[in-house]
Every structure is written in structure tokens, then in C-alpha cells.
Amino acid sequence: MATTYNRLLDSLPSIGHWCSGRESKLFVVVEDWFDRREDVLELQGTYRKSGIQAFFIEPFDRTHSTSQSHFMVLTRMVEESGPETEWFGLLDDDTFYPHLAPLSDALGAFDHTQDMYVGGLAEDFGSIQNFGIMAYGGAGAYLSAALAKKLGTVDQAVQCLQESPPNLGDIIIRDCVYHHSRARMTVLPGFYQHDLLGDLRGFFESGVDPLNLHHWKSWYHAPVVEMATATKFCGNCFLQRWRFGNDTILSNGYSVSVYSEGLDTIDLSKMEHTWGKLYGDQDPRYDYILGSLRDMVSEDRRKTYYLKDTEISGDTMRQLYLRKGDHRSGELDEVVELIWRK
Template identity: 40%
Template sequence: MGGSHRRYILFVAVFLLVLLFFLTRLQYTSVPPLNAHGDIHNDVHKEVSKGSTASSEYTPICPEWQTSTLEYRGIKLSPKINYVRRCIKPKYDDSIARYNRGDGHFVDRVVNVSGPLITETTLVDLKACDFPEYTSCDTIELPVQRPYPKKKFDEFAFGVATTYERLEKSIPELRHWLADSSATLIALVADKEDEVKSKKLDFSRLVRDFADAGMTLKIARPHGRDHSVEKSHMMVIRDVLSHIDVEGNASETRWLGILDDDTFFPSLYPLSEALSGYNHTIPTYLGTVSENLELSQIGGPGAAYGGAGIFLSVPLAREIAPHLDSCLSERGGDMQIMECIHDHSHARLLPVPGLQQTDMASDVSGFFESGRRFLSLHHWKSWFHEPVEKQAAVVNVCGDCYLQRYSFDDNTILTNGFSINVYPNGYPDFTRVEATWDYGYSARSYHWSMGPLRPPMSKKDKLTYKVVDAFTTKDGTFRQIFVRKGDREKKEVDKVIDLLWQV
């Protein structure tokens, strides 16, 4: 009896342990959270053990938070957050478009929307596995323009002079506007031969990586042993011409786009529309100068700046191509192109409104929040740092709505794709650009290109949420995540606004 009794007690104990283990597992796996792309993660420990870039300022009890929708690629959140979600129902309305004044410049307007943007706020304890995916989502109708029509952009062939490393790191941003476009990127990779060998640079693999991302990349090499990136910036014209001749698509190609490796287009569609107003059948030179008056005077009024994009018609490129070697100098690449065009053709620069050199440093929020319609952007990973491909992802939902401004009844402005700003003490003068960047207001060098500016606002008068991520889930919902960081010294929690576009 004693032995049987002990075996019975042992059996019950084992059964209870197994049951407890099962119930514990059930607690954490019955409602798995979604990751940033709408997928269910059941391999969290494997991700973390491999050195996942997702990180936080707490050790979550519930490990699923390491890859849930609130743990955004390197964005550290406080252990508790204030969370707001709004469901956006697009209402297509062409009347709210930023219209053309007639000279190619688009008038920025603020679209008024009735009701508040920021409504019910939920305090989320990330340690407690309190999943906000199941909080309420009040719907708001937002007037927007229709998505851009689907089309190919065979009229473009792009050229860039850069290094292997910089080209490789730019894949996500290039993919945003170049993937599935039918346009080809010819990259003159200027690394020296000894660097290619010592670093074991694999050009074939890089081409495959671009192809996997939906892009066509052709690699070219320097035309001279002493050619720097600056000299290659002009010489790549020859490689682009060679490409369109070899591929037999010279009849389709209209424009050679000579870019910097940090030139970014929110979309090729408005760029194509803008350039269609210029004659590509004759030698034509398109671009823009710097927004900064002093910097624009370096090359004079006749030099297009490559960061904004330099566009040469095929006839102009053919006219100067035989002279490229003789045009090489120690000046910047943009200046070399200008001087070669001036010396060997009658073409002169035609400014294209909307191309932006973006010669601004540090905090460029005032520039992005101006409501202006940009065809290109530059310096996003050097003079300042912005996740431009996440910001501009909204063009896939509502076309020309990127950076359009919306005003709500709670003194809140949504600059679509970039920020949400709350003005507790009232709105500023939105007809003037807020000069937030270094020397923007004091130097007065930007007035000539932007008109009268206004000084930067204090942090108590302007409460800012910035986009940190944007993605489309498996069910087709497009989500924009805005974060306002709390003051750690004051033990403030971070605030998150999650906009879910029902498209």
C-alpha cells in the first residue's frame, strides 16, 4: 500500500506539472501578436538569439513583444506607452490637389478635416503583454487623391557614380522608386582595383541583390585609373548611352538621369509628368540649383545640381559624349557637366520646379512640413537623416498626397508621411516655412527660394510625432507609425499614434 500510495502521489504531481506547463504555454500562444508586416511570429527566441536588431529599454516578460508591431526596427520604446490608433478611410477628392500656379510651382494648401485626429488614448504596459492590436479604432474620412496610375518608365535611364558599399546600403531607398519601373540604373562603381580585390567585392552578387528587389542594375568601372567619383559623375554619361544603344531601346529612352547616390524620388510618376512638358527630341538640359543662395552661386545660375537630379535629353548626351575626356577637371562633377554642355552645345539649364537639392543640415522638419510637392530629395543620409522610403510609402495609397497637410479640430496637423504636430497654443502662420535647419532663419540664404520664413517653434508650442515605420499588412491595410519620445529624466512615457488605412 505504501508503495502504491507513493506512486499515486508521484503520478498526480507529474500530471499537475504537465498541466501547469500546458496552461502557461497556452497563455502566450493562444493569441499570437502580429509583427510589423502582419505575420505571426512563432520563432521569436531564434530571432533574438541571432542578434536581432530589435531592441528595447526593458526585458519583456512576454518575448513576442520583441517582434510585435510596437517594436519597430531599432526604435526603443519606454516600458509603458500611450497608444492611439485611428482607422483612415480614404475619400477620393481631386479638388484638394496642390494645384499648379501655371509656372510649374505647386501651391501648398492645408486641407481642413472636421473632428479631432487624436482621440482615445490607451496606456499600454509592454511588460504585461497588453496587446494594443485589439484596442478600438475610430474611423475618420480623409480626402485624398487617387493612387498614381500603373505605368512603366522606359523613358528614363539613370546613371550614378558611387562606391560599392554606398550602393549596397542604398538598396531599400532605391527600391522604393526604381523597382518594377522598367528603368535601368547604371552604376559606375569607382572603387580602385586593389580595393576590389582586398575587400573581395562581388559585383555579380550585387546585381542579383538588386534583381531580387525588382531592380535592373548594370555595373560600370572607371574610365581612367585616376578617376575619382567626381570625374566618374560625368563619365557615367558614356556608360548610360552605351547601355541604351546595346539594349536597343534608344527609341524609348528620352532622358538620362545623372544622380547622386542619395538622390531620392518619392515616385517616378510625377517626375515623368513634369518632364513630359520639355522637348526631349532636341539637346535639352534640365535640373535645379541649390535652395541656398550662396551655395547656388558656386556653379552659377547655369549649373544643375546632381543631388536633385540632372536630366539630359538623349540628343544632348550624344552631342557632348565625344568631348567628355577633354571636359574632365578638378571641379565638382556637376560643374564639369555644366562646363562641358556650355563648351560643346547650345543647351542651357531649364529649371524644373519640384526637384530639390535639399542643401539643409540637422533638423529639416520645417522644410518637409511646408506642404510643398517635391519631385526629388537629397542628403537624406548625410546632412540629415530621415527614413525617406518609409515616409514616401504613402504614395502607393493616395498618389500625390505625400507631405500634404491636414488640419484637425484639436489643433493638430498631419503632414502625410512625415509627422503629426500638436499646437497647444494655437497654429503658426502656415504660409511661411518654419526654418528649423541650421542657419535657416538667421543667414537669410534661403529666402530667395522659399520666400519669407518664420523662426523655429519651441518644443512646448509644437509637440511632434515622427514617422518611424510604414508598411502594408497581409490583409492589405497600410499602416503608418508615428512616435513622440518622452523625456526619460522626467520619466515620461513614449507616445505612439498608429494610422491604419483601409484601402
């Protein structure tokens, strides 16, 4: 990653969820290193005490943009890698993995001894039209060991910076791959850039099994750490759906929704389109990533309780889902408490 001290401080809980206690090494170029060196080193110690193998490093060049630093960190990653390292990921600081094992399994299906460039496209076709085919950085760009070692020498990396625009990190990576190797992008289902605005309820309630989440504290807001805590209790169960009776769906870690007209009126095989447009008046297309969509269900036809907290103690997990009432009309808040026991 490449980011600032304050964003790195803010990201400790979310990064800690997926990186703590792992053998993966986390390399971060800290853009304001020269202004906050002592603070940065102290924060590195905090990350390591949290079980994260963190290496916070200064920019390779004071004149580099964040996007350029985001690419140049690959050189340090390659230097510190050993024969056990099979994959290198270039991520944003808000790239979030609900559970790291599915990512390891998905990448493990490919041959890391060959040149491989793996990632996900943006969901909004307007992004593809504007920026092209590439691994979009919020989902992450993943390079096999063979390709990373080819592109991650200092001389080669500097040449790639000279050949690409300085402020588009995803394009720097793509151009370097395309110009200096025979690798082409491999799209891996399950990666999500989340170039989607506003309400992502339809995504989270669709039964999707995401390898990652992105933009969760900017383009939309979701308590991803509390949401994904369920994975520590029941493994790859995040967002798994359960149907109760004829009117209720639990989307594990996100919501409980009760439909007044019953579930038979809803096509649960399609994702509900709840988010807003990214590119103004353009007619957005999402189906090539998200599949066929269905229209949004209005609030007067459903009651939705959203996850607020998750606690695990021994063989028990406790989740609280909250629905805020309309206080102006005297409607009370409602809480669903869900207890899981092994």
C-alpha cells in the same frame, strides 16, 4: 551614378523604392571595382533580383576621380539607350524619389528632341555664390536625349573632362553643356538639393510636393523609405497635409504636430525655418527657392510625433508616429497609430 561598393550596398533599399519594377536602366560606375569585382557582380545580381535593371561597370580610367566617373557614365548610358529613351539623369547615390511618376510627368512636359539641360538650384544662396548657376547633383542633372547623345560620345566626354576641374562633378556637366551646346539650364520646381543642415522639420511639414530628396543620411537624417511608403498606397500623397480640429496637422509620412496655442497663430502658407546655416556667418537667403519663411515654433508650444514605421497589407496602411518623452522628468513616450483604409 558613380559610387563605391559599400555605399551601393547600403543604398539598395532606398534605390529599390523608386527604381524597382521600372523600365528605367540604372548605370553605376563602381569606384573600387578592381578591388571587389566579384562582390560587385554579386551585388548587381541582388539589385536585379529586386527588380532593378542595374548595370554596374568599372571606371573608364583608373586615374579618374569619382566626379569624372560620374560624368563619363553618360557614354555607357548613351550606348545602351534606344529610341524609347527620352531623358538621361546623372544622380548622387543618395538622390531619392518618393514617387517616380511625378518626375516622369514633369520631364515629359519638355521636348526631349531639343537640347535641354534641366535641374534644380541649391536652396542656400551661399552655394550659388560659391559654385554658380547649374543643376546641383543631389537633385540631379537631366539631359534630353538630343543633348545626351551630342555630349555622350567618348571623344566629346573626354574633351569635357580635360576642360573642367576634376573634383566638381556638377561643374563638369555644366561646363560641357555650356561649352558644347546652345542649351542653358532650365530650373524645374520640385527639385531639392537640400544644402540645409540639421532639422528639416519645417521643410517636411510645409505641404511641399518634392520630386526628390537629397542629403537625407548625411546633412540631416530621415527614414525616407518608411516615409515615402505611403505613395505605394495613395499615390502622390506624400507630405500632403490634413488639418484636424483647431490644433493638429498631419504631414503624411512625416509627422503629427499638435500646437498648444492653436493653428490660427501660425501662417501655414509659409515654411517654418528650422534648419541651421551652411556658410557660417554669412546671412543665408532661401526665399528664391523655398519662398517666404516663418520663425521656428519652440518645443514648449507644440508636440510632434515623428513617423517610425509604415506597413501596407491589402487595402490597409498602418503608420506609427512616435513622440519621445523626457524620461528624466518621468514623461512617457507617446504613440499615434494611424490606420488608412481604401
